[in-house]
Structure formats: C-alpha cells, structure tokens
Amino acid sequence: MRIVLVNPISQSGQGYHTIGSRIPQLGLQVLARCTPAPHQVDIYDEIFGSDNTIDDITSGRYDLVGITAMTSGAARAYQIARACRERGMTVIFGGIHATTCPDEAAEYFDSVVIGEADELWPQILRDFEQGNLKPRYQTDKFPELHEGHGEARQTVEPVNGRYDVASIQTSRGCPTGCKFCSVTRVNGARIRRRTIDSILDEWNAITKSFVFVVDDNFFGLSSKQAEWTKQLLREIIKRGKKRLWFSQTTINMGDDAEALRLAYKAGCRAMLVGLESFDEQNLLEYQKRLASRSLGRYKELIGKFHKAGIAVFGAVIVGADNDVPESIRNAACTAIDLGVDILQITNLTPLPGTDLYDEFKQEGRLIAADYPNDWDKYTFIHTVFEPKRMTARQLDEAMFLFRRAAAECPWVLKRTIKSLFRTRSLTTALFVHGMNKGFLRMAKRQVQFDALALPHLTKVPVTPLPS
Numbered sequence: 001m002r003i004v005l006v007n008p009i010s011q012s013g014q015g016y017h018t019i020g021s022r023i024p025q026l027g028l029q030v031l032a033r034c035t036p037a038p039h040q041v042d043i044y045d046e047i048f049g050s051d052n053t054i055d056d057i058t059s060g061r062y063d064l065v066g067i068t069a070m071t072s073g074a075a076r077a078y079q080i081a082r083a084c085r086e087r088g089m090t091v092i093f094g095g096i097h098a099t100t101c102p103d104e105a106a107e108y109f110d111s112v113v114i115g116e117a118d119e120l121w122p123q124i125l126r127d128f129e130q131g132n133l134k135p136r137y138q139t140d141k142f143p144e145l146h147e148g149h150g151e152a153r154q155t156v157e158p159v160n161g162r163y164d165v166a167s168i169q170t171s172r173g174c175p176t177g178c179k180f181c182s183v184t185r186v187n188g189a190r191i192r193r194r195t196i197d198s199i200l201d202e203w204n205a206i207t208k209s210f211v212f213v214v215d216d217n218f219f220g221l222s223s224k225q226a227e228w229t230k231q232l233l234r235e236i237i238k239r240g241k242k243r244l245w246f247s248q249t250t251i252n253m254g255d256d257a258e259a260l261r262l263a264y265k266a267g268c269r270a271m272l273v274g275l276e277s278f279d280e281q282n283l284l285e286y287q288k289r290l291a292s293r294s295l296g297r298y299k300e301l302i303g304k305f306h307k308a309g310i311a312v313f314g315a316v317i318v319g320a321d322n323d324v325p326e327s328i329r330n331a332a333c334t335a336i337d338l339g340v341d342i343l344q345i346t347n348l349t350p351l352p353g354t355d356l357y358d359e360f361k362q363e364g365r366l367i368a369a370d371y372p373n374d375w376d377k378y379t380f381i382h383t384v385f386e387p388k389r390m391t392a393r394q395l396d397e398a399m400f401l402f403r404r405a406a407a408e409c410p411w412v413l414k415r416t417i418k419s420l421f422r423t424r425s426l427t428t429a430l431f432v433h434g435m436n437k438g439f440l441r442m443a444k445r446q447v448q449f450d451a452l453a454l455p456h457l458t459k460v461p462v463t464p465l466p467s
Contacts, residue, residue: 001129004062005031006053007045008069008076010376012449022047022164023212027068027095027117029152029167034121041156048161050076054083056160064128067109068095071351074375078108085110090128097375099186100353104372106135114138116172116187118149142188145172150194154206166208170199170232174216176250178274179287180317182353183216191220193228196235203240213247218271219259221290226256233262244427246270246313251294254301260308269428270311270342270435273302278334279327282320287355302339309425311432314340318395319348321388325398329465332402336466341419341432344439346380347399348387360385367392381446397457400450405462407443412436414467 007025025045032041044057057065057080065084069077074097081091094113098105105112111133113120120137127133143149150169157163173188174181203211219229249271253259263271275298276291277283283292294301302312314335318328328345335343350357350366360366368374368384377384383392383399390398415436420429451458 001039001063001125002061003035003039003064003066004042004044004057005066005068006057006080007047008067008073008080009046009050010072010379011050011076012376012379022161024163024167025068026152026167026169026214029154029156030150031066031117031121032156033148033151033153034118035125036122039125043156043158044160045158046076048158054080058084058087058089062089065089065091067091067093069097070095071097071375072379075372078372081108090133092124096182096186096353100182102136110135112136116143119143142173142190142192145192145194148198151198151202154202163208165210165212166206167212167214168199168202168206169214170194171215175221176217176290177287179285179355180348180350182351185353191217191225196232199232200235200240203236206241206243209243211243211245213245215247217250218247219249219253221250221252226259230259230262233259233266236266237262240266243267244269244431246272246431248272250274250290251298251301252290254304257304257308260305260310264309268310269425269431270313271305272313272315275314275335276317277320278331279320279322281322285320285322286317299338306339306422309423309428311341311419311423311428312339313342313344313435316343316345317348318345318399319383319387323387324389325394328398328402332465339422341415342435342439345402347383347395349378349380350385351378397454400447400454400457401460401462403443403447403450405465406440407447408462409464411465411467412440418467
C-alpha cells in the first residue's frame with residue numbers, strides 16, 4: 001500500500017511559514033517511522049508550495065491519504081480532503097486541530113484521530129486494509145515514549161521539496177498550562193521523556209547540519225527534569241554527532257550555569273524563551289506564573305544565556321487585556337534593551353483547545369468565527385478577537401507600524417554584531433543573523449498584505465526600532 005502524508009498550510013499567504021526556513025513537520029516523519037513494511041510512505045509539505053497539491057496526490061499513485069494540520073491550515077486540509085474523497089480516495093485526519101475540533105473534522109474526513117497517533121497508526125492501517133476503518137480513533141492515555149514512540153524517520157524528505165534543517169523531539173508534555181497554549185491539554189501536563197539511547201540513535205541518523213529540538217519545554221521546571229536534561233547533554237557531547245541546534249525552554253534555565261555550559265558544548269546556539277510580556281498583570285492573565293516571578297530578573301537571566309554563548313530568541317505576545325496600541329512598540333524596545341537577540345512578536349491568538357479560546361467564546365469576543373473558513377486567519381498575524389483596551393483594528397494598525405519599522409529600517413547587521421559581542425561566539429552570531437534575516441523577509445512580505453487593508457498608514461512616518 002502506498003500512503004501520502006500531507007501538511008497543509010493557510011492559503012492566506014501570510015504567517016510564520018513565510019520566514020523562509022524549511023523546518024520539518026515532525027509529526028509526519030513520526031508517522032512514517034510508525035508505518036510497518038511493506039507499506040510505502042511519501043510526505044507532501046505545502047511549505048514548498050500548494051499549487052499542485054491536489055493534482056499530485058490524486059494522480060492515482062496513492063491508496064490512502066493522511067493529513068495533519070495546525071488550526072491555520074484546517075480550512076485547507078478540508079479542501080484537500082474534499083477533493084480526494086470526490087475522487088474516491090480515503091482520507092484520515094490527525095494532529096492538533098483534529099484533536100481539539102474532532103466533530104467539525106468528522107464532516108470532511110473518513111476517519112479522525114484524536115491525540116497522539118504513535119500507537120494507533122499501525123492499527124489504523126490494518127483496519128483500512130481489512131475494510132474496517134473506524135470513523136474515530138482515540139487514545140485513552142498519554143503513552144510513554146518507549147519502544148520508539150516519538151522517534152521520526154529522518155531519512156524521509158517531502159516529494160515536493162527538501163528541508164533545510166532536521167527536527168527531533170526528546171520529550172512531550174508541558175506542566176506550565178499557559179492560557180493561550182494547547183500543549184498541556186493535547187500532550188499532557190507531565191513531561192514524558194524518551195530514552196537517551198533512542199534519542200542518540202536518531203540524533204546520529206540525522207544528515208542535516210542543523211537541528212531544531214522541538215520539545216515544548218527542553219529544560220523543565222523541577223530539579224529532576226533539569227538533571228535528566230543535563231545527562232542528555234552529557235551523552236550528546238560524549239557520543240553524539242557534532243552539529244548545531246536550538247530548542248525551546250523556560251527562563252529558569254538561565255539560573256543553571258552547568259546546564260547552559262553543557263548545552264553550548266553540545267552544540268546549542270539559541271533557546272526560544274517565552275517571555276510573552278513585560279507587564280506583570282498580562283503574565284498573570286496568561287497564567288505565566290514562572291515568568292511573572294522572574295520578570296524583574298529578565299535582563300540578568302538573559303545575560304546568563306549570553307555568558308554561556310547562547311542567544312535568546314524571545315517570544316512576545318501582544319493583545320492582552322492590559323495592552324494598548326503603544327504596548328507593541330514598547331514591548332519591542334523593552335525586549336531589545338533586555339538583550340533579546342531574535343525577537344518574535346505575535347498577536348494573541350485564541351486557538352481551540354486553549355483556556356483562552358473557551359473564555360473568549362463564552363464572552364462573545366471572537367470576531368473571526370465563521371468556521372471553518374476563518375481558521376485561515378489564525379496565523380498569529382491577524383487579530384481574531386476584540387481586545388479590551390483597544391479595538392481589533394487598532395491592534396492591527398499598531399502591528400502594521402511595527403512591521404513597517406522592522407521592514408524599512410536597518411537593524412539586522414547591528415543586532416548580529418551585538419550578539420557576537422554578548423556571546424563571544426561566531427556560530428551563535430551567524431545563527432542570529434540568519435534568523436533575523438528571515439524575520440526581515442517576513443516583515444517585508446507581510447507589510448505588502450497589511451497595506452492592502454490599511455492603506456491610510458502606508459505613508460505615516462515610522463520611528464526606527466533600536467537595534
């Protein structure tokens with residue numbers, strides 16, 4: 001049997017997939033590893049383009065179609081599924097959106113998979129072959145990551161492109177329970193680890209020179225979790241292939257000098273840290289308790305990452321109930337002043353499966369609620385709800401002016417030089433330079449879209465951002 005696994009993207013042409021870096025949709029590579037012989041698996045990833053997707057996957061080469069999608073790609077997933085089913089093909093849907101909106105998804109697919117599919121996938125394939133495919137599959141627990149669970153088939157590349165980097169996952173789950181994030185609901189509040197041996201086996205099978213470790217919380221919150229992380233790093237140093245990588249962590253990692261030293265020695269050059277806001281009330285609203293306790297120490301903790309040679313990729317969210325239009329520029333200036341090397345500012349987005357979505361739905365604050373078509377707008381670029389201290393349009397206008405400042409004013413090279421002096425690491429500075437060039441490309445592209453909706457702001461002078 002020949003199977004194609006598809007990653008659809010929002011058809012708005014907007015969003016963070018336009019940065020330019022081709023990062024794997026790891027879930028599809030995990031399913032490829034879970035597919036038993038003699039079945040054959042292809043991956044089709046729309047980050048490389050979507051013009052030919054339907055023609056290619058309905059060409060008669062495939063017996064079964066599997067689709068996974070983030071919320072912003074859900075409408076596109078339904079479009080692809082409809083076209084496949086019209087041609088008599090069987091289509092299965094899984095991933096985050098399928099897990100959080102299974103009833104909606106069931107209208108468009110032959111079968112919907114809720115939760116993690118590692119253990120379910122072989123049974124699904126057997127059921128399909130025997131003509132007994134169920135309309136819904138669901139795990140009743142979060143499976144332990146043993147016997148290869150969580151491992152990806154790193155040798156599988158999309159039939160329509162080639163990834164720039166590799167992705168690997170060492171754990172699933174996150175205990176922080178942030179209000180805007182679905183990870184705790186979808187993957188559990190307990191961090192479940194793979195065995196270090198299985199991680200090293202996959203690590204050494206990777207052929208790419210750069211790796212994104214996609215764990216939602218690489219370091220963890222407890223001393224036990226931290227010690228496991230440090231042991232993994234020691235083993236990567238001892239018997240892992242030498243390569244550079246980055247991951248995602250919480251700010252508390254800055255207090256563990258040994259972990260930072262080991263991470264750099266193991267090849268880490270940046271950590272994405274969810275700073276989210278510099279307003280304590282906003283952090284408490286987001287249920288970011290650790291961040292709110294650390295707010296007064298952000299500069300110190302960021303400096304500790306730098307001392308170890310690691311850049312800080314700071315993620316900030318705007319649109320909280322305490323935010324006003326000026327909050328966007330203020331947040332950018334504050335982040336840069338604190339020493340953030342790579343800055344990502346996104347619109348607060350109430351994704352299904354989050355406490356935030358439930359709250360906004362109950363309060364009647366969702367303004368992009370013509371589902372499934374409006375899922376296309378849930379890209380972290382659009383304002384899809386009504387803020388409290390400004391209008392949705394005012395937030396969009398403020399973000400447009402911020403992106404114009406980023407697109408029109410020189411800052412990338414200056415930021416690179418600053419990162420070089422802070423970290424004393426050329427490889428770290430080069431990573432910062434590459435990422436910021438990607439964000440500059442995205443800003444320039446997004447400004448063109450913004451200008452169509454907000455033409456009155458295209459000639460308004462913008463003040464350069466500090467670099």
